[in-house]
Amino acid sequence: MLPSSFGYQVISSLCHVLPWPIVIFEIADRLTDEFIALRPSWATIVGAAEHQDRWEDLSPPGWEQYADFARRGIGEVQPFLTSDEPVLRHGARVIDGHLQLVLDKVDNGDHLDELGHVGTPLQESRDMFDLMRRDSRDGWDDIIKRLHGYRELLRGYTETLDSGLQLGRAVAIRQVDAVTKQAYALAGEESPFDGLGRELADAGFSDQDDQLTEAIEAAKQGCHRLAEYLATSYRTEARSEDGVGRDRYERAVLQNLGASPDLHEIYLWGWDEIAAIRTRLVETARIIDPTSSVDEVLADLEREPCAGSQDEFADFVRERQLLAMEALDGVHFDVPPQAREVKVNLAPPNVPLGAWYYPPSEDFSRLGSIWYALGERQEIALYGQVSTAYHEGFPGHHLQGVLAMSAAKDLCTRYQRLLMWSPGYDEGWGLYAERLMDELGFFERPEYVMGYLTSQMFRACRVVIDIGCHLKLPIPDHAPFFPGRQWDFDTAVEVMRTWGRLTDDNAESEVLRYLGLPAQAIAYKVGERLILDLRERAGLPLKEFHRRVLGYGPVRLDYLEELVLGEA
Numbered sequence: 001m002l003p004s005s006f007g008y009q010v011i012s013s014l015c016h017v018l019p020w021p022i023v024i025f026e027i028a029d030r031l032t033d034e035f036i037a038l039r040p041s042w043a044t045i046v047g048a049a050e051h052q053d054r055w056e057d058l059s060p061p062g063w064e065q066y067a068d069f070a071r072r073g074i075g076e077v078q079p080f081l082t083s084d085e086p087v088l089r090h091g092a093r094v095i096d097g098h099l100q101l102v103l104d105k106v107d108n109g110d111h112l113d114e115l116g117h118v119g120t121p122l123q124e125s126r127d128m129f130d131l132m133r134r135d136s137r138d139g140w141d142d143i144i145k146r147l148h149g150y151r152e153l154l155r156g157y158t159e160t161l162d163s164g165l166q167l168g169r170a171v172a173i174r175q176v177d178a179v180t181k182q183a184y185a186l187a188g189e190e191s192p193f194d195g196l197g198r199e200l201a202d203a204g205f206s207d208q209d210d211q212l213t214e215a216i217e218a219a220k221q222g223c224h225r226l227a228e229y230l231a232t233s234y235r236t237e238a239r240s241e242d243g244v245g246r247d248r249y250e251r252a253v254l255q256n257l258g259a260s261p262d263l264h265e266i267y268l269w270g271w272d273e274i275a276a277i278r279t280r281l282v283e284t285a286r287i288i289d290p291t292s293s294v295d296e297v298l299a300d301l302e303r304e305p306c307a308g309s310q311d312e313f314a315d316f317v318r319e320r321q322l323l324a325m326e327a328l329d330g331v332h333f334d335v336p337p338q339a340r341e342v343k344v345n346l347a348p349p350n351v352p353l354g355a356w357y358y359p360p361s362e363d364f365s366r367l368g369s370i371w372y373a374l375g376e377r378q379e380i381a382l383y384g385q386v387s388t389a390y391h392e393g394f395p396g397h398h399l400q401g402v403l404a405m406s407a408a409k410d411l412c413t414r415y416q417r418l419l420m421w422s423p424g425y426d427e428g429w430g431l432y433a434e435r436l437m438d439e440l441g442f443f444e445r446p447e448y449v450m451g452y453l454t455s456q457m458f459r460a461c462r463v464v465i466d467i468g469c470h471l472k473l474p475i476p477d478h479a480p481f482f483p484g485r486q487w488d489f490d491t492a493v494e495v496m497r498t499w500g501r502l503t504d505d506n507a508e509s510e511v512l513r514y515l516g517l518p519a520q521a522i523a524y525k526v527g528e529r530l531i532l533d534l535r536e537r538a539g540l541p542l543k544e545f546h547r548r549v550l551g552y553g554p555v556r557l558d559y560l561e562e563l564v565l566g567e568a
Helices: 005-013 022-038 041-046 060-080 086-107 121-131 137-166 173-187 192-203 206-237 246-257 263-288 294-301 310-328 385-392 397-405 414-419 423-439 446-471 489-498 504-516 523-538 542-551 557-564
Strands: 343-346 354-358 369-373
Touching (some): 022 041, 041 121, 041 414, 060 086, 086 246, 086 414, 086 557, 121 137, 121 173, 121 192, 173 192, 173 206, 246 263, 246 446, 246 523, 263 446, 310 343, 310 385, 354 385, 354 397, 385 397, 385 423, 385 446, 397 423, 423 446, 423 523, 423 557, 446 489, 446 523, 523 542, 523 557, 542 557
Parallel strands (some): 343 369
């Protein structure tokens, strides 16, 4: 239990004498406030009350200010990294581990070429509008101010990209063209921003319509300027080579995993996974129809059963969450009250296809939410969506996100609950959740098992494509597709289309993602692999194992191993 406010102040004043755990909570609270002030998008992600009306500074001076913050934070927690007090040591290690990665990114100039199909500033900033409050006049005032400030955000971003150009840090033409198209779409007549006007009227604040219209036009102008810059000045300096090379890729691996595994070994393991999954796909297809091939069975599954509309699809996903939660609560997990409801949302048009999750706000006034970008599709085959529902929702990211936000306040600092994000840990857990539901029999129809296996297959294909493309590795002679060929964009798209079982537009979108966001895609399978390895080595009952993996909050993979095995 934390001491009273008076006791808190007394102990804080004595922290140089008495190394109580409270010291790290005080440091973490202050660093969290400073981080959110520097990166106001995080105020939106975590649902903080302040800074919702402004943006971060993405110009070169803004990035240097961010690096200075990381250096100061590291200096503050380093004295406690080897403390004998477990809570103090845990808080310090989490903060230090996170800020070391921030500093590594800026010191190596990796922020100078942060331009890609997904997961880079243009997409992430646009997504913030989906999370902002729409149920009050103040919420719409924040949206209007953010729209007006969008030009300045993109101006600073352009300055940083231009600084990268001066140092020869340009991204590949393929990424430039993808982001240029997105920026033009945001500036165009069917911009996702235009949908805000309809939402304002539905919310009953139509007296703010003129202000919103003016702000939307300002934001669209900023997007048009970015698109023009990318299409002209930037594109002329862009690289023709898609891969980023070994040095840049190894840094990206560390950023995404919080660990540095042997990439050659991971590449070969990826091929082993593809072979094993293929064997099980054949076995499962025979259960469904002994006379048909895997391709024929999957073609039939694409036709039925289907959700007849995107709204019907969202209801299906929501139902799967509730059924799983009811069955597993108290058996393999202790589900907190805040996790018992999850929103399923349909993303606006003209955004990259896929599914993703946003955690609840700090005070849980905003629920955790799954987002689906389904494109123009109305009839949606369901066989492949069950595993995604478990991954993004319960017991995947939704349980993980709520547990992180509601983690024991005497163990996890506010910094860890709100700011810590490690794709290897988070996406590894999401993929582990899919496997666990398979092990527990929650893919109750062989059709759903086929969907799960196709999901596993395209995640395994990601591993070999991502590493192979960026490191220019050849496809092994024993590979089931294109043996001996060198990886390139077209080969990767064909693999994702035929082996990853994606539609043409999804396959291209996925490969663009891998090439523009190096090492992020391998975080899923590599993270899952480590969690499974830890489960075997720990030898614990499942509920206790899950408590250890999730109970310490989000951490780097190199630290998770110590925590689960009791070595931290």
